[in-house]
Amino acid sequence: MWVNMGPQHPMTHGLWNLRVRIEGEIIKDVEPELGFLHRGIEKISEDRHYNEIITLMDRTCYVAGLAWEHLFILAAEQALHITPPERSEYIRVLASELQRIASHMMWYAAFVQDLGLMSPFLYGMRDRDLVLDLFQSFTGGRLTYEYMRVGGVRNDLPLGFTGQCRRVLDWLIDRFVEYDHLCLASTIFHERCDGLGVLPAPEAVAYGVTGPMLRSAGSHRDLRKDRPYSVYDRLQFDVATATSADVTGRYLVRMEEMRQSVRISRQCLDWLDDHPGPVLAAQLPRWLGAPYAPVGNESYLLKRNYPTGLGFSMIEEPHGEAGAYVVNDGGEHPYRVKFRSPVLINVWAAKRYLPGYRVADIPPIMGSVDVCVGECDR
Amino acid sequence: MQTNELAASLTSRFDSRILGVDGFPGLLGRVRFEPAIALDLFRTFRDDLGFSHLTMVGGIDWVDHREVFYALWSDADRVYVMLSANLPAEAPSIASAVPIWPSANAHERETWDLVGIRFEGHPDLRRIFMPEGYAYHPLLRSFKIFEPEDLEVKVRSE
Numbered sequence: 001m002w003v004n005m006g007p008q009h010p011m012t013h014g015l016w017n018l019r020v021r022i023e024g025e026i027i028k029d030v031e032p033e034l035g036f037l038h039r040g041i042e043k044i045s046e047d048r049h050y051n052e053i054i055t056l057m058d059r060t061c062y063v064a065g066l067a068w069e070h071l072f073i074l075a076a077e078q079a080l081h082i083t084p085p086e087r088s089e090y091i092r093v094l095a096s097e098l099q100r101i102a103s104h105m106m107w108y109a110a111f112v113q114d115l116g117l118m119s120p121f122l123y124g125m126r127d128r129d130l131v132l133d134l135f136q137s138f139t140g141g142r143l144t145y146e147y148m149r150v151g152g153v154r155n156d157l158p159l160g161f162t163g164q165c166r167r168v169l170d171w172l173i174d175r176f177v178e179y180d181h182l183c184l185a186s187t188i189f190h191e192r193c194d195g196l197g198v199l200p201a202p203e204a205v206a207y208g209v210t211g212p213m214l215r216s217a218g219s220h221r222d223l224r225k226d227r228p229y230s231v232y233d234r235l236q237f238d239v240a241t242a243t244s245a246d247v248t249g250r251y252l253v254r255m256e257e258m259r260q261s262v263r264i265s266r267q268c269l270d271w272l273d274d275h276p277g278p279v280l281a282a283q284l285p286r287w288l289g290a291p292y293a294p295v296g297n298e299s300y301l302l303k304r305n306y307p308t309g310l311g312f313s314m315i316e317e318p319h320g321e322a323g324a325y326v327v328n329d330g331g332e333h334p335y336r337v338k339f340r341s342p343v344l345i346n347v348w349a350a351k352r353y354l355p356g357y358r359v360a361d362i363p364p365i366m367g368s369v370d371v372c373v374g375e376c377d378r
Numbered sequence: 379m380q381t382n383e384l385a386a387s388l389t390s391r392f393d394s395r396i397l398g399v400d401g402f403p404g405l406l407g408r409v410r411f412e413p414a415i416a417l418d419l420f421r422t423f424r425d426d427l428g429f430s431h432l433t434m435v436g437g438i439d440w441v442d443h444r445e446v447f448y449a450l451w452s453d454a455d456r457v458y459v460m461l462s463a464n465l466p467a468e469a470p471s472i473a474s475a476v477p478i479w480p481s482a483n484a485h486e487r488e489t490w491d492l493v494g495i496r497f498e499g500h501p502d503l504r505r506i507f508m509p510e511g512y513a514y515h516p517l518l519r520s521f522k523i524f525e526p527e528d529l530e531v532k533v534r535s536e
Contacts, residue, residue: 035507042492043516043523078403205430208481226456312405312449312460314433323434323449336517338436340449348484377507 003359007036011363013110014373018350018366025358032347037377045337050076050150053337058144060339061375063106066099066135067317068375069148072337074229075324076150079311079334087272088152088279089230094268095135095147096230096315097261098165101172102131103318103370104254104261111251111367112183115192120182127175130168137161152280162269169262176258183251193247197365199353200245207349210342211320212257213369216242216249223316237264247368254370306330319343319370343369343376379455381407384427391422406452406459413446413463416473420448423461424478428454432475435485437493439518444470446495471496474503492517 006017015036021029041060045053057072058065070092077084109124132142138157139145147154183189199209201217214221222239224232240256242249311326320342329335346369354365384407385399397410411419423429431451438445448461465472474497475482486497487506494515497503505512514521 035505035509038507040516040523043521047523206480208432208479208484221453227458310402310408312402312458314458321433325434325436325447325449327438336438338434338447340434344488345481345484349481 005362006033011114011366012373013367013371014376016347016371016373016376018362020354020359020362022359025360027355027357027359027362030350030354032350034344034347034373034377037373039378041378042337042339046333046335049332050080050334053334054148055144055146058141058146059374060378061317061319061372062143063372064099064103064318064375065143065145066095066139066147067103067315068322069145070096070230071313071315071317071322071324071339072326073148073150074313074315075311075326076334077311078313079309079326079328080150081307081309082151082281082284084152084281085278086231087156087275087277090268090271090275091153091157091279092148093230093232093235094165094265094272095139095153097264097268098131098134100261100318101258101265102128102135104258105131107254107318107370108179111364111370112189114363114367115189117182117186117188120179123175123179123182127172130171134161134165134168137164149280151284152278154280156279157272162273165269166266169265173259173262176255180255190248192361192364193251193368195244196247196357196361197353197368198244198246199349203352204245204349207352208345209320209349211316211318211346212240212250212253213320213346215240216253217245218243223314223321227314229313229315232264235264235267247364250368306332314340317342319372319375320346322375339375339378341375341378343372347371347376379406379427379457384409384459387427388419388422392419402460404458406455406457408460408462410462410464413465413472416463416475417478419461420475420478423450423459428452429459432479432481432485433458435475435482435489437470437489437495437517439467439493440464441467441519443467444493444495446470446472446489448475465495469496470494471498473498474500476500491515494518 001022003020003022004017006012007015017033019031020027041056054069057068060068105124105128109121112120136142139147201219204214204217218241220239225239237260240253242252308330309328314321314323322342323340325338326334327336381401388396392415395412395415400408402408429450429452433451434449436447444465444467446463450459474486486500489495490503491505491508
């Protein structure tokens, strides 16, 4: 019998549908149905200036907007042959790591609530707001930031930001201990999570699964180490791993990643305190900041005499490995932008890691995937 | 491995059916190949060159032809490589990479849905985002998102 879980099901955390074939209580086959949130972001990008696409990146993944801005900016700068100032790279890494903490806290709050534990939800949302306050202080936005720019970032950090950020990080690192007390000491948590959704590393690689799901199977794959982008090669941190390859393992990996993000953020803050400087490249093509073309001015839109180029970037986004491929054919708009969404592949692999478990196990297993439908459907 | 070493080892095996290996900053290179050798080339990359991860599959509509590209990752060399093949604009199709990398399944469904490239031998080539039966492939250049004459301008009469 086929059962629809979604598109309006508390388990889905967004608009998607998981069709499940069951025999009694046992899952025999699953079929994710996607596309409910497809907004055509790749298509819209073809009609926009590079800096205007950053607005779309915040909407691509609405819990990790800064990470997706970072991804697109890296590819766009390669395609346009632009080098950003060093200080802006540190600010981008700081923003990405704070975003990772905020995203993982959102996951923690939603996931643990699925298990029936209500207080962690309130704790996670409360502490995530502190990170959002930090975002508001230097980007002006709490969810959609429009902060990064081709060639740097929009503005420098405000006065006194580093001190306030350190205070928040000191507060958070103590809260992570509380989170672990709330979950790992709970019998309900272990009974609902241990040994579920097991996906060993070789199969995870074959099915394209990345991010915390892959690292929970003992793999040390982390693009920040394997292929450092921005300034990650100058920062000290460890790759968070677990060995159980199940839901509990993914919980442990994400908790450790938040601690490592705090560590990276502190190093960035120290560097930023000592190295003032510009945050936006001085020599930028004038048309990068061009306003919308006046209606009817076709020659403006069809201008094709700038240097061409290809840009390819991969980053370790909170959900997994995100990628961007930008084809610059010399126009003011990119000819083609292609994004790789980690969530799309992680969800699709449910065909491998869901069958064999029971229907009541679906919320914890799919919760541990950390589904963000916005980036999945784009 | 360097770009020229990759070019030498590929041309020794596939001769002129490798159309070129271009440099690509930050990547091992961009390999342009004849679509006919797709499966053999994929197998070579996975088994002999150690590219165990298929990261990205996508398509580009160049109006007079279509391009399909693949991004692969090698754990041993810690490097990405880009493969690219040109397909005719009329009924573009290429062999599916699913027998080599199972993760190609969702990527190829997405490419078929948005760019209209068929993958022969794909076990389940259906649309993934657009509804089944949808008439267009939206990432083609002929698909316009905004036609000013389609806009209905409503003027409020006082």
